[in-house]
Amino acid sequence: MPVTSSKESTLVFYTNPQSRGQIARWALEEAGAEYRQEILEYGAPMKTEEFLTINPMGKVPAIVHNGKVVTECAAICAYLADTFPEKGLAPSIDNRAEYYRWLFFSAGPLEAAIVNRSLGVDVKEEQERMVGYGNYSQVLDVLSQRLLSSSYVAGEQFTAADIYVGSHVLWGLHFGSMEMRPGFEEYAARVSERPAYKVAKELDEQLIGNN
Known part of the structure; x- marks a missing residue:
């Protein structure tokens, strides 16, 4: 499984299973990316100061990869396709x-x-x-x-x-x-x-x- 519990993972995936995060997870699995997941409940956990520095909208999904933040599902899909080109998820x-x-x-x-x-x-x-x-x-x-x-x-x-x-x-x-x-x-x-x-x-x- 690409999901890891390692704190050293270079890709962190912030999500809630009952959200658009399902789109981002599918993209992560298609890309074959190893990632650490952080599950956030709706409400206060998505509005903490720590998470708002990642996504000021206070919404999931978001990914942080090698210090780079990507939010918005379409952007995450496009980013992962470019970051893992060997999977052929984007045309030339x-x-x-x-x-x-x-x-x-x-x-x-x-x-x-x-x-x-x-x-x-x-x-x-x-x-x-x-x-x-x-x-x-x-x-x-x-x-x-x-x-x-x-x-x-x-x-x-x-x-x-x-x-x-x-x-x-x-x-x-x-x-x-x-x-x-x-x-x-x-x-x-x-x-x-x-x-x-x-x-x-x-x-x-x-x-x-x-x-």
């Missing part, structure tokens, strides 16, 4: 257009649309030009078109972008925050068969079960 530099496009489409329009929908935020038609995602249905339709055109979001090869996009699709379908669209179910099945996904999921489920 001159082939990253689709990789960047869909990674940040999901970090921006997709997540915002899903969260607003879940919170009951109603964007009126005349307000859509002010909102980065336009409207919820359009975002899902655009993602559906992409997932029908290739096996993975950046092409025919799995990349770190699929960790982020795949997590949103898997969670969205499971919790009902994403309406079904053509290609979603098949894509979710492909990414959830990844050995690293299964390992990461099992680790978080064990932590949830121990609480």
Whole structure:
């Protein structure tokens, strides 16, 4: 297991198993990184002076690698792909257009649309030009078109972008925050068969079960 209890680990992973930290853990497992985990409960433990020096937002996940802090799940996915290039989690530099496009489409329009929908935020038609995602249905339709055109979001090869996009699709379908669209179910099945996904999921489920 890449998880270690060693205080000397060069990578520390701050998370809560019932958070977006599940995305970062999947990325860590795909990268084959050895890491020490620090589990933070919601509330006061995420607002301590010590943790706020790592993430002033007081949220997880965050990683500290060789003294460098990375927060935000999409950034963590991209950072790990670049830091562990032997795992092939990012296309070559001159082939990253689709990789960047869909990674940040999901970090921006997709997540915002899903969260607003879940919170009951109603964007009126005349307000859509002010909102980065336009409207919820359009975002899902655009993602559906992409997932029908290739096996993975950046092409025919799995990349770190699929960790982020795949997590949103898997969670969205499971919790009902994403309406079904053509290609979603098949894509979710492909990414959830990844050995690293299964390992990461099992680790978080064990932590949830121990609480």
